[in-house]
Amino acid sequence: MNRRQWLQQSTVGAGAAGLPWFFAGRFGSAQPVAAPAQGKQLPPLKITDVKTILTAPAGIRLVVVKIVTSEPGLYGLGCATFTQRARVVETAIDKYLKPFLIGKNPLDVEDIWQSCFLSSYWRNGPVLGNAISGVDMACWDIVGKRAGMPVYQLLGGKCRKAVDTYRHANGATFQEVEKAARALMEQGQRYVRVQLAMPGLFTYGSTKIDDKDDKTPANARTRTWEPRAYGRTLPKLFEHLRKQLGDEVELLHDVHERVPPPLAVQLCKDLEPYQLFFLEDPFSPEDVGWFKNLRQQTSTALAMGELFNNPNEFVPLIAERLIDFIRIHISQIGGLTPARKVAALCEFFNVRTAWHGPGDVSPVGHAANVHLDLATPNFGIQEARPFTQAEQDVFPGCPVLKDGYLWSNDKPGFGIDMDEKLAAKFPITDDPPFDYNWGNLRRRDGSITKP
Numbered sequence: 001m002n003r004r005q006w007l008q009q010s011t012v013g014a015g016a017a018g019l020p021w022f023f024a025g026r027f028g029s030a031q032p033v034a035a036p037a038q039g040k041q042l043p044p045l046k047i048t049d050v051k052t053i054l055t056a057p058a059g060i061r062l063v064v065v066k067i068v069t070s071e072p073g074l075y076g077l078g079c080a081t082f083t084q085r086a087r088v089v090e091t092a093i094d095k096y097l098k099p100f101l102i103g104k105n106p107l108d109v110e111d112i113w114q115s116c117f118l119s120s121y122w123r124n125g126p127v128l129g130n131a132i133s134g135v136d137m138a139c140w141d142i143v144g145k146r147a148g149m150p151v152y153q154l155l156g157g158k159c160r161k162a163v164d165t166y167r168h169a170n171g172a173t174f175q176e177v178e179k180a181a182r183a184l185m186e187q188g189q190r191y192v193r194v195q196l197a198m199p200g201l202f203t204y205g206s207t208k209i210d211d212k213d214d215k216t217p218a219n220a221r222t223r224t225w226e227p228r229a230y231g232r233t234l235p236k237l238f239e240h241l242r243k244q245l246g247d248e249v250e251l252l253h254d255v256h257e258r259v260p261p262p263l264a265v266q267l268c269k270d271l272e273p274y275q276l277f278f279l280e281d282p283f284s285p286e287d288v289g290w291f292k293n294l295r296q297q298t299s300t301a302l303a304m305g306e307l308f309n310n311p312n313e314f315v316p317l318i319a320e321r322l323i324d325f326i327r328i329h330i331s332q333i334g335g336l337t338p339a340r341k342v343a344a345l346c347e348f349f350n351v352r353t354a355w356h357g358p359g360d361v362s363p364v365g366h367a368a369n370v371h372l373d374l375a376t377p378n379f380g381i382q383e384a385r386p387f388t389q390a391e392q393d394v395f396p397g398c399p400v401l402k403d404g405y406l407w408s409n410d411k412p413g414f415g416i417d418m419d420e421k422l423a424a425k426f427p428i429t430d431d432p433p434f435d436y437n438w439g440n441l442r443r444r445d446g447s448i449t450k451p
């Protein structure tokens with residue numbers, strides 16, 4: 001007798017005796033009576049196929065998982081994007097998770113997550129985290145479609161009508177950054193992340209150095225970075241922007257873990273007069289021990305986390321109230337299942353969410369971010385980008401960015417689909433296998449430094 005039959009038999013017997021179901025086995029009546037009202041019984045569901053789809057409709061390598069079920073036409077999509085190691089994630093899914101998953105019930109999302117997580121014995125790293133994320137989101141998508149409900153409804157329902165976002169304003173001069181910020185504000189953005197290129201230095205999130213005349217092979221092309229000049233200039237950029245743009249607009253900045261910890265502390269103090277909405281990644285994940293020191297010295301709001309993989313990296317920061325915004329990359333930590341737990345943990349410590357939402361999160365991943373944002377009371381802000389036409393064609397049902405808000409549709413699951421034939425028309429490039437900016441950033445003396 002399986003669990004459902006056992007439960008049904010128990011319930012019937014207990015009902016007849018007017019006793020709770022758990023006495024049924026002992027006091028069951030011979031009189032068959034109607035079972036208490038139960039939900040519509042749906043036929044059992046099984047995973048019949050797991051596909052990994054690599055596509056680059058906007059030029060960035062995306063990894064999407066499609067889980068196909070035994071119910072005709074019922075499938076789910078999830079984001080497993082790790083753009084710098086896309087092929088490794090593909091192998092983790094196709095060669096390892098797929099055989100483990102075939103035949104399992106995709107509605108048992110928690111059990112699927114826990115068992116996939118432990119199935120490699122070694123765990124908590126990128127690649128396996130991304131692979132599990134794709135599977136996890138695809139299962140949530142299936143649960144939503146089966147229930148006929150959007151995922152945000154399964155998470156407790158909407159706490160807000162739409163999701164407030166920030167976008168990026170980059171430039172090589174103060175005026176260029178100001179212009180880019182104004183353009184976004186005119187489109188309705190209330191939150192703008194500002195990044196400045198430093199002359200002669202390769203600066204994260206800024207206008208890239210034009211290297212068309214550089215004949216050095218891409219994999220050996222060094223980018224130069226020195227933190228001091230950046231540390232001195234950034235407060236001046238904010239001074240300029242506050243003068244020109246006023247106090248109303250919320251300004252953000254990403255340090256991208258590129259400065260030595262004492263300089264990051266100084267920077268947070270120097271930026272206080274400009275009241276940033278948040279300063280992101282002042283330290284690298286290897287240096288999180290510095291947060292205790294930093295927190296006591298500054299009132300600048302702190303965001304951290306796109307590089308986190310292991311709960312031990314972020315749980316103490318949340319529980320000790322050392323950060324204000326958690327910025328985990330949802331596919332990095334394994335998908336919606338762990339992310340919703342992180343959001344709930346944060347709620348108790350008044351830490352707000354600001355899930356990572358750059359170009360290397362697929363529209364499916366952005367849709368998952370939006371569903372969680374809609375249902376999270378302690379939501380802070382969502383990093384967003386407009387989707388290219390090609391992305392919208394490959395992923396019909398993309399969240400819509402309007403007046404600075406991301407809007408989800410109300411279709412079941414994540415409400416987003418994938419045109420596989422069209423996706424195949426945007427193959428990922430293996431040459432170069434990833435952009436060589438990472439791992440080639442060096443100080444002037446030639447020593448390697450954090451990206």
Ligand code: GCO
Nearest residue numbers: 083254256306357358360383
């Ligand atoms: C951000 C990020 C990204 C990362 C990128 C790495 O949006 O805050 O720092 O742009 O650099 O996702 O691949």
Ligand code: MG
Nearest residue numbers: 254280281306
């Ligand atoms: Mg960042």
